[in-house]
Amino acid sequence: MTVSSRDFVYEKFSDFYSDPSTVIPSPSLLGQRELGFLLFKERIMLRHKVFARISNLKLFLGEAVPSDVYRSCAYYENPAAEMDKKGWLGADLVFDIDADHIPTSCSKIHDEWTCANSECGFSGKGITPETCPICGGRKFDTKTWPCDLCLESAKNETAKLIDMLEKDFGFSAKEMSVFFSGHRGYHVHVENEAVKTLDAMARKEIVDYVFGLGLTISGGTAKGKSRRRGASRDFSLHDFGWNKRLKLGLQNFLLTATKEDLANAGIKGKSAAVLGNKELILKRCVEEGRWGSVKGVGVGTWKKLAEYVKDLESAKIDTVVTTDTHRLIRMNGTLHGKTGLKKVEFPLSNLKDFDPFKEAVAFKEGAVKVFVSDAPEFRLSGNVFGPYKRKTVELPTAAAILLICKGRAEVAS
Ligand SMILES: [Zn+2]
Numbered sequence: 001m002t003v004s005s006r007d008f009v010y011e012k013f014s015d016f017y018s019d020p021s022t023v024i025p026s027p028s029l030l031g032q033r034e035l036g037f038l039l040f041k042e043r044i045m046l047r048h049k050v051f052a053r054i055s056n057l058k059l060f061l062g063e064a065v066p067s068d069v070y071r072s073c074a075y076y077e078n079p080a081a082e083m084d085k086k087g088w089l090g091a092d093l094v095f096d097i098d099a100d101h102i103p104t105s106c107s108k109i110h111d112e113w114t115c116a117n118s119e120c121g122f123s124g125k126g127i128t129p130e131t132c133p134i135c136g137g138r139k140f141d142t143k144t145w146p147c148d149l150c151l152e153s154a155k156n157e158t159a160k161l162i163d164m165l166e167k168d169f170g171f172s173a174k175e176m177s178v179f180f181s182g183h184r185g186y187h188v189h190v191e192n193e194a195v196k197t198l199d200a201m202a203r204k205e206i207v208d209y210v211f212g213l214g215l216t217i218s219g220g221t222a223k224g225k226s227r228r229r230g231a232s233r234d235f236s237l238h239d240f241g242w243n244k245r246l247k248l249g250l251q252n253f254l255l256t257a258t259k260e261d262l263a264n265a266g267i268k269g270k271s272a273a274v275l276g277n278k279e280l281i282l283k284r285c286v287e288e289g290r291w292g293s294v295k296g297v298g299v300g301t302w303k304k305l306a307e308y309v310k311d312l313e314s315a316k317i318d319t320v321v322t323t324d325t326h327r328l329i330r331m332n333g334t335l336h337g338k339t340g341l342k343k344v345e346f347p348l349s350n351l352k353d354f355d356p357f358k359e360a361v362a363f364k365e366g367a368v369k370v371f372v373s374d375a376p377e378f379r380l381s382g383n384v385f386g387p388y389k390r391k392t393v394e395l396p397t398a399a400a401i402l403l404i405c406k407g408r409a410e411v412a413s
Pocket residue numbers: 115116117120121122132133134135136137
């Protein structure tokens with residue numbers, strides 16, 4: 001980012017935080033939380049800050065103009081103290097769903113990574129690997145894009161997560177909040193006395209449940225005289241939790257499954273038996289639980305299908321965020337330094353219709369001329385822009401800031 005681009009973004013962020021109409025909603029018990037700020041020019045993280053009132057914080061934001069604002073999920077006796085002297089009182093249960101962790105077909109088009117080891121520099125497209133396949137390095141420079149499709153898949157994962165939290169864990173809509181992260185995903189927060197004091201291990205158990213990790217499918221019990229043969233003895237699903245999810249998942253999958261879908265699920269030899277008896281299988285096996293009643297579709301097939309469907313039904317959350325009981329998470333109502341979009345809360349019931357490219361737009365006025373090196377087509381505030389390649393264009397402030405923050409454009413001199 002050039003100095004003039006940075007100054008431009010800084011000035012706009014400054015205007016945003018100084019504007020009396022900007023509202024930063026206060027998290028509960030603000031005074032018990034640690035706040036952290038990433039500073040624009042210095043690129044350093046200020047941590048261990050505490051604010052008793054949201055109005056004080058707002059004043060501070062107007063003066064310090066950070067590129068990113070974070071607050072702890074945890075509550076502390078003394079949030080300003082060093083980490084081991086804070087006096088941990090508990091933490092909200094927090095989930096982060098980010099397109100970075102979801103395999104989408106478009107990531108191969110708009111996402112790139114380069115190994116940060118200067119002697120290596122190996123690069124690729126799509127999801128960034130954990131380690132570099134050439135040198136084993138763990139640091140990468142990445143180029144990603146908050147694309148519509150990626151955000152739509154993140155939304156689907158969020159919907160699955162919320163469904164589990166509601167139906168399997170019994171959290172009420174009142175205890176859950178859902179947010180657009182301001183970049184490539186969604187956050188779900190659960191505030192409830194029962195979760196507050198869970199340690200990292202207990203939170204890991206919740207993560208495992210959400211992923212369906214360590215799930216074993218039990219066989220049915222042979223009742224009375226009915227002699228169940230084959231599949232029903234070694235494979236059965238009851239009607240709650242993951243078992244129910246698998247049952248519904250199998251139903252959905254089988255309804256539209258093609259030969260190719262079955263091959264993806266690891267079923268090749270038996271695909272004709274499955275496809276040729278679809279209706280019978282759905283009724284007798286899935287609906288009535290007589291898993292062994294269709295010839296050619298046995299335990300092996302059901303286990304493979306269940307394993308595949310489990311993956312479809314699990315929610316792809318970021319494990320680390322949920323298990324870290326001291327985590328700082330972006331603060332609601334503040335700007336994301338990589339996009340200039342706001343983190344925004346919206347009602348759970350609006351998840352399906354929520355449009356991040358409309359509701360998270362912070363800058364609604366003005367325009368600026370920028371030189372765009374490379375940008376895919378994108379949507380913002382109901383307008384469509386791009387694609388651009390090495391082109392000077394005048395763009396509305398929000399679109400220009402998005403491109404500059406994503407490293408795709410600079411303010412034109
Ligand atoms: Zn490397």
